[in-house]
Amino acid sequence: MLLPVVLVLGLGPLLNQWHKPGPYNCARESETTQFGSTPRLHLLVRHRERQPRRLSAAFRFTTGRRRVHRPHKTHKPPRLSRSLRNSQIINPKAESYLIFRRFLKALQASMSSDSTSGEDLSDPNPNPTPTPAPKPLEDEFASVALAEPHNEVPEGQEALNGVANGPLAENNHREIESSEREGDVSGVEGRIEINLEVEEARESVQRGVVWRRTNSELEDGQSSPSSSGYAGERGSTSASSGGSGIDGIGEDEIQEVENEGSVSGFSDSPATWVPGKRHLDEDDASISWRKRKKHFFILSNSGKPIYSRYGDEHKLAGFSATLQAIISFVENGGDRVKLVRAGKHQVVFLVKGPIYLVCISCTEEPYESLRGQLELIYGQMLLILTKSVNRCFEKNPKFDMTPLLGGTDVVFSSLIHSFSWNPATFLHAYTCLPLAYATRQAAGAILQDVADSGVLFAILMCKHKVVSLVGAQKASLHPDDMLLLANFVMSSESFRTSESFSPICLPRYNPMAFLYAYVHYFDVDTYLMLLTTSSDAFYHLKDCRIRIEVVLLKSNVLSEVQRSMLDGGMHVEDLPTDPLPRSGSVSPHLGQPRDSPERFRQSYVGIGGPAGLWHFIYRSIYLDQYVSSEFSPAISSSRQQKRLYRAYQKLYASMHNSGIGPHKTQFRRDENYVLLCWVTQDFELYAAFDPLADKALAIKTCNRVCQWVKDVENEIFLLGASPFSW
Amino acid sequence: MGLSSATTATEAIKLCIFDLRRGQQEGQELDKILFFFPAHLPFSTQLSVIGLSEGLITFTRIFSPEAACEVIEAERHSHVFYEAEPDIWMVMVVEKNETEAIWRIDALQKVLKEVHSLFLMFHGSIRALLEKEPAGGLIRSHLYPFIMDYLRACQKRSRLDNCCWDFLFGKKLLLPSFRDCLKERGTVQMLTVSREAAIEVQSLVKVLESCAGNTPCYSLILFQDLLVSTTLSPVDTINLFTYAVLRLTPRALSSGVGSWSYLRKGSTASHVTTGSMLTHSASVSEQVYGLQDTSPRGDNSYYVARPLQQDRWSKGKDGFLVTDIWGAEAGSSTSVTPTVWLQQTEERMYLCAYQYRSLTLILLVPVVSIFNGEQGVSLLKQHVLENASPKMLKVEEKLSKGWGGENAYHVSGYRYLLVDGDRNVSRASPPGKVTTLTKESLLALNKVREEVDLEKHQMESDNAHFEKDMEVSIRAKNNAWVIARITKGKELYMVLEKADETLLYASDAVEKFSNRYCSGAFSLD
Incomplete structure (x- = not known):
């Protein structure tokens, strides 16, 4: 199911290669047979115990991939969403009111009764198991202009095949089976196995190469992110796709480093947060589900669920239909619904062609922020599928997209998690890892070298922070794209364990086409991404990576990166007291002598920096970059940090409200903070102080922060590489 | 009826009241609708507005059972919700088609709240009227003229439009927009009085109370459009104050006098809207609202007083304000004394309003305590005239002396709004001064007020x-x-346009204002 879309999206040339004898294919073939199959078999055996049904598919892929030809009509287990498929399409315009009445009744019914009343819709989902379709739901929502193809699988495929290159399409059917959902987690897990793994002779012990999205693997590009490992409940499979943790980077270690990170003040991803989807057992009838603070939904314009943050999408078919009904009801009135507010709850709608995105939240975030988050979720979806997915809906409005995104839950959940800790999600800027100027220069130089040889973008990152970034001439990289790309790579466990070549789309760069990303982790946090337009550049990029790695090792960039991670960024306690610029500072780091701070800091223990400064974010407008200070002890818990983050978000929205343009200054005091914001043509400063802070002192301190940032800008920013003003 | 003008009328604003408990059966949805403006819209449109509202009320209750839908923001419209009484909802749909149409949701919600409060004061609760006559004709016949009269008060009165005063033909309503962000509906504006005057007022209140003898009565004294004293509960004070400013104070009366020529036009026009709508759908809707003549004698099936009708009050020879809104006593020319419901005591009171120059005095006496109806009321009035007249003259004199005119509360350099939420009192820069602010400043303040509204909620x-x-x-x-x-x-909103650049300067300005005019309520120390 997935494959055809990929074809549509422009993988044709790549796939064609499979059918032409050539050095490219031969190499792969032989590698597969020689090295690939053995470890796979081993893994498959492990899986057999838990996933017998998946096994066959996986096995096919690792061995006789190319000969497998599945018949069009593959048997699928019944699913809930099928309950809708026999429904008739009702012209919503003609009978919009009627439809809405029914939707209303459905809602009322589902609200009033908690238990199953056999009658109509009282419980949209009386059956805890996802398999059988409860009839009532089917009947009732049949009218909500929802319709599914009679036989989902083949129809969806036809739609796709129509666009896809004929011969190639045939290859794709093998995926059908694996893309079906069987149980929740397991289906995803199974798909991981489809990874075609090629171990190279040269590095057979060192690394596994995951070929993503070549022919059969096309799906992997999307599904592999699901790959286990990261998520606790599926932990044991983690090594599976990677060929093995040969690197010596086990999952435990990753966990450890993360813990360490958060302890040392990198609250980036608190160790307590486990990516992946939770509460799958819930649906809209469960009280716990209704009480979740922030829901995100993606659905199609026919009301089919595509993604839900909580609960199984298929169990939420009825709810999805309701959302669709609201949107289309307003649309039929010649309008477009943006926001519904009820008490502390906000329902935010975003319509992107055939894709509807909805957020239901009681987090008190401003509308603009929630809308921005929906935009990012949509962007993340495009990154995985490109906008060409719209064509599937043009061909077949009832197209079911869930399989296409199967297994990417973890990508979305990690993005959603970042909405509560990563300022990049609302600042639309990226941040750099603090490094000595020379170190970053060294990294930049080799990346530039590589970029000159036909790489579109070369990005070296450490977690979500950029070490260095280089783009080919005239190519510009939007910070949002970087955020989404980094999220995609970091949340997908399989990238960590092997070098990978995966089609991705940068929505702000070109939403219609795939680029190809070569991803390689140098250590647990540091990874290199080489982006190209050419689908067969894997070996070239691999060579580039080797060259880069050699240089990075030689010039100690990687060790400097690790050191910087340990040291952290700017500490408010280190804010220089004297107003003179410390231009000639000998300090290795951020203009501060590393031996003195201990003593210096002690005076502020518990109260943050001078004048009660707790935290600041400085965003350079020309550079598209921001720097965020470390959190002072006054806001050490992740809850406090999240609250501060939300306060910044509110402040940002308030400063940048549409219509009357950005304000210049804002001072805001409530029971939690004194917040100061200063927007100029060059920069934006957001600073948080103790709520009792003195206004005059706070202003002075802000001026000093700006000066400090300017003094150390060589180290905290990537200069001369503004992606926008390239 | 020009089609285009009709469209603008329908597009600019829709207002409906519906009861979720009614019309549960398929095909009986129309039963839900208690009021819909514009009434000439086809039922399908009316039902679709109510269907969406009802759907979203139900939908939002899934997540927020305690507070259902308050607002729908769409690209072209805002839908503002207010649950006036349990299961009785008022929904206002306003169009955002022009640059001036920028609303603050809270302000719009307060309009709904205000019209409902006033309705309660004159007619009692909607639910009670529904229970009195479950078919709904009674409530509809009350709501329709009441709200139409209320909206007419919001109507934009441009000079050019004087000739055509019909509400349904594409006139715009003066709903509170961002330009009114330095006003607070649902609050009372007080007159600041000197100590000396305060004592006089106090003794006047005492005298008024004594006029009613042993029956407990309430009084409300206004000078110009400002409140001087009240013995009513806060909620009743707000309602009566609102009504007085709308219809009773000298300014409200004189606007009627000044436009006497078209007062008649106005009242006939309103009859036109309610009585002789020509279009098909309209006459159908009138049947629904029970407004059409149905009885063989040609009378309306219900006699409904229209207290908000414009220019129906006038000053009598004795200084008491008179109106024929409540009809005339059978067999005599004296008009019936209006009555109102007090929310606090749930009592029906006679409303007697006396006016001397700028002073308006409202006396409320329980209906039950006056045995012989209108006669008893005139007796009471007589009492008041005899006992309180000299006091009233004195108070008026004192207040006039201390009165600084329309711009009395202007503080130069500042444009402000001060709201005391506990006492429901507000004071603001005079409207004439607020208009000097640029649109940008007003928009910015409107936005800040929205943020504060959210935080408060x-x-x-x-x-x-x-x-x-x-x-x-x-x-x-x-x-x-x-x-x-x-x-x-307490809340203070302020715009300083010609202020210095620094934040400290702005803070200082607020501090000074607070110390001088708010007894330091907003000072930091």
Whole structure:
């Protein structure tokens, strides 16, 4: 199911290669047979115990991939969403009111009764198991202009095949089976196995190469992110796709480093947060589900669920239909619904062609922020599928997209998690890892070298922070794209364990086409991404990576990166007291002598920096970059940090409200903070102080922060590489 | 009826009241609708507005059972919800088609709240009227003229439009927009009086109370459009104050006098809208609202007083204000004394309003305590004239002396709004001064007020007893300082346009204002 879309999206040339004898294919073939199959078999055996049904598919892929030809009509287990498929399409315009009445009744019914009343819709989902379709739901929502193809699988495929290159399409059917959902987690897990793994002779012990999205693997590009490992409940499979943790980077270690990170003040991803989807057992009838603070939904314009943050999408078919009904009801009135507010709850709608995105939240975030988050979720979806997915809906409005995104839950959940800790999600800027100027220069130089040889973008990152970034001439990289790309790579466990070549789309760069990303982790946090337009550049990029790695090792960039991670960024306690610029500072780091701070800091223990400064974010407008200070002890818990983050978000929205343009200054005091914001043509400063802070002192301190940032800008920013003003 | 003008009328605003408990059966949905403006819209349109509203009320209750839908923001419209009584909803749909149509949701919600409060005061609760006559004709015949009269008060009166005063033909309503962000509906504006005058007022109140003998009565004294004294509960004070400013104070009366020529036009026009609508759908809707003549004698099936009707009050020879809104006593020329419901005591009271120059005095006496109806009322009036006249003259004189004119509360350099939420009192820069502000400043303040509204709501739903304390100072793009301060139930909003650049200067300005005019309520120390 997935494959055809990929074809549509422009993988044709790549796939064609499979059918032409050539050095490219031969190499792969032989590698597969020689090295690939053995470890796979081993893994498959492990899986057999838990996933017998998946096994066959996986096995096919690792061995006789190319000969497998599945018949069009593959048997699928019944699913809930099928309950809708026999429904008739009702012209919503003609009978919009009627439809809405029914939707209303459905809602009322589902609200009033908690238990199953056999009658109509009282419980949209009386059956805890996802398999059988409860009839009532089917009947009732049949009218909500929802319709599914009679036989989902083949129809969806036809739609796709129509666009896809004929011969190639045939290859794709093998995926059908694996893309079906069987149980929740397991289906995803199974798909991981489809990874075609090629171990190279040269590095057979060192690394596994995951070929993503070549022919059969096309799906992997999307599904592999699901790959286990990261998520606790599926932990044991983690090594599976990677060929093995040969690197010596086990999952435990990753966990450890993360813990360490958060302890040392990198609250980036608190160790307590486990990516992946939770509460799958819930649906809209469960009280716990209704009480979740922030829901995100993606659905199609026919009301089919595509993604839900909580609960199984298929169990939420009825709810999805309701959302669709609201949107289309307003649309039929010649309008477009943006926001519904009820008490502390906000329902935010975003319509992107055939894709509807909805957020239901009681987090008190401003509308603009929630809308921005929906935009990012949509962007993340495009990154995985490109906008060409719209064509599937043009061909077949009832197209079911869930399989296409199967297994990417973890990508979305990690993005959603970042909405509560990563300022990049609302600042639309990226941040750099603090490094000595020379170190970053060294990294930049080799990346530039590589970029000159036909790489579109070369990005070296450490977690979500950029070490260095280089783009080919005239190519510009939007910070949002970087955020989404980094999220995609970091949340997908399989990238960590092997070098990978995966089609991705940068929505702000070109939403219609795939680029190809070569991803390689140098250590647990540091990874290199080489982006190209050419689908067969894997070996070239691999060579580039080797060259880069050699240089990075030689010039100690990687060790400097690790050191910087340990040291952290700017500490408010280190804010220089004297107003003179410390231009000639000998300090290795951020203009501060590393031996003195201990003593210096002690005076502020518990109260943050001078004048009660707790935290600041400085965003350079020309550079598209921001720097965020470390959190002072006054806001050490992740809850406090999240609250501060939300306060910044509110402040940002308030400063940048549409219509009357950005304000210049804002001072805001409530029971939690004194917040100061200063927007100029060059920069934006957001600073948080103790709520009792003195206004005059706070202003002075802000001026000093700006000066400090300017003094150390060589180290905290990537200069001369503004992606926008390239 | 020009089609285009009709469209603008229908597009600009829709207002409906519906009862969720009614019309549950398929095909009986129309039963839900208690009021719909514009009434000439086809039922399918009316039902679709109500269907969407009802759907979203139900939908939002899934997540927020305690507070259902308050607003729908769409690209072209805002839908504002207000649950006036349990299961009785008022929904206003306003179009955002022009640059001036920028609303603050809270302000619109307060309009709905105000019209409902006034309705309660004159007619009692909607639910009670529904229970009195479950078919719904009674409530519809009350709501329709009442709300239409209310809306007419909001109507834009441009000079050119005087000739055509019909509400349904594409006239715009003066709903509170961002230009009114330095006003607060649902509050009372007080006159600041000197100590000396305050004592006089006090003794006048005493005298008034004694006029009614042993029956407990209430009084409300206004000078110009400002409140001087009240013995009513806060909620009843607001309602009566609102009504007085709308219809009773000298200014309200004189606007009628000044436009006497078209007063008649106005009242006939309103009859036109309710009585002789020509279009097909309209006459159908009138049947629904029970407005059409159905009885063989040609009378309306219900006699409904229309207290909000414009220009129906006038000053009598004795100084008491008279109106024929409530009809005339059978067999005599004296008109019936109006009555109102007090929310606090749930009593029906006679409303007697006396006016001397700028002074308006409202006396409320329980209906039950006056035995012989109109006669008893005139007796009471007589009493008041005899006992209180000299006092009233004195008070009027004192107040006039101390009265600083329309711009009395102007503070130069400041444009402000001060709201005391506990006492429901507000004071603001005079409207004439507020209009000097640029659109940008007003928009910025409107936005800040929206943010504060949200914060207040969230605070309310979190913890009813916790009092928000916050301060926002923004230097807008046009270099104006826009300031909001909330503390101990008091709110201060301010725009300083010609202020210095620094935040400290702006803070100082607020501090000075607070010390001087708010007894330091917003001072930091």
